[in-house]
Each structure stands twice: as C-alpha cells, then as structure tokens.
Amino acid sequence: MCNLVISDVDGVLNTGQFLYNEFGKQYKIFGPHDGDGVKLLRKHGFDVRFVSADHRGFKITQSRINDMGCSLTLVSEGDRYDYINKNFGLSNVVYIGDGIHDAPILRDAKIGIAPLDARIEARLASQYITESKAGRGAFLDAALIILKHFGVK
Numbered sequence: 276m277c278n279l280v281i282s283d284v285d286g287v288l289n290t291g292q293f294l295y296n297e298f299g300k301q302y303k304i305f306g307p308h309d310g311d312g313v314k315l316l317r318k319h320g321f322d323v324r325f326v327s328a329d330h331r332g333f334k335i336t337q338s339r340i341n342d343m344g345c346s347l348t349l350v351s352e353g354d355r356y357d358y359i360n361k362n363f364g365l366s367n368v369v370y371i372g373d374g375i376h377d378a379p380i381l382r383d384a385k386i387g388i389a390p391l392d393a394r395i396e397a398r399l400a401s402q403y404i405t406e407s408k409a410g411r412g413a414f415l416d417a418a419l420i421i422l423k424h425f426g427v428k
C-alpha cells in the first residue's frame with residue numbers, strides 16, 4: 276500500500292484566493308474540515324505532507340499547516356515534479372493538486388486527486404475529483420477517497 280500523501284496547499288486546502296492590502300498579501304481563506312482529513316489519514320498510517328510554491332504567502336500557509344501538525348516544503352511549480360519524483364518516487368505517492376503545473380504529477384502519481392474546482396488540466400489528469408471545492412472540504416473528500424481506494428474502513 277502507498278502510504279505517502281502529498282498535497283499542494285493553495286487551491287486545495289484553501290480557496291486559492293489571496294487577500295491583499297497596501298502591505299501586500301495578508302490572508303488566505305482555509306476551510307474548517309480539512310484538518311479532519313489529515314487526522315483520518317494519520318489514524319490509518321498515512322504520512323501527510325504539503326507543498327507550496329507561494330514564497331510571499333509562505334508564512335501564512337506555514338501557520339495553517341503547523342496547526343495541523345504537518346510538514347510544509349517550499350517547492351516552485353516548475354521544480355515540483357522532479358522534487359517529488361527524486362525524493363519519493365511518483366509511483367509511491369498519492370498527490371492532490373489543482374493547477375496546470377500539477378497535471379503531470381497527478382497523471383504520474385500512484386493516485387491523482389483534484390478538487391472539484393481545479394483547473395481543467397488537473398481534473399483531466401486525475402483519477403479522482405472531489406465532490407467539494409477547494410477550501411470547502413476538498414482535502415477531507417480526498418482523504419475519504421484514499422481510504423476507500425485502499426480498502427480502509
């Protein structure tokens with residue numbers, strides 16, 4: 276069984292919207308349900324990690340990921356495929372992503388999952404699409420899909 280789950284953050288755990296003021300990027304909108312998905316996956320022995328390419332909003336993202344007790348790695352979209360493949364092997368990873376740059380990873384991962392409102396390229400490259408939108412339970416949906424896929428009850 277593949278027990279490593281790697282997820283993009285912006286557009287999966289949050290709505291993908293960035294709230295700016297005169298000081299720059301200040302906030303991101305995260306949903307309340309996705310922490311339950313992390314807990315469920317961990318309960319059943321899955322290692323859950325997150326990646327983000329948003330260097331300007333990294334501290335905001337890190338705060339949310341730390342609240343869930345997970346690791347977060349800053350990896351640009353262009354380097355993400357190679358990063359995951361070299362460090363973990365794509366065939367050993369369940370990947371959750373939403374963007375055009377995620378599509379090749381979703382296609383080549385053991386399992387690829389995209390949120391309902393992901394870019395069309397990501398949805399077409401995925402094996403599964405969540406019933407919920409990003410920031411509104413998409414990661415929890417993905418967790419339930421993963422558990423069902425591997426026959427975990």
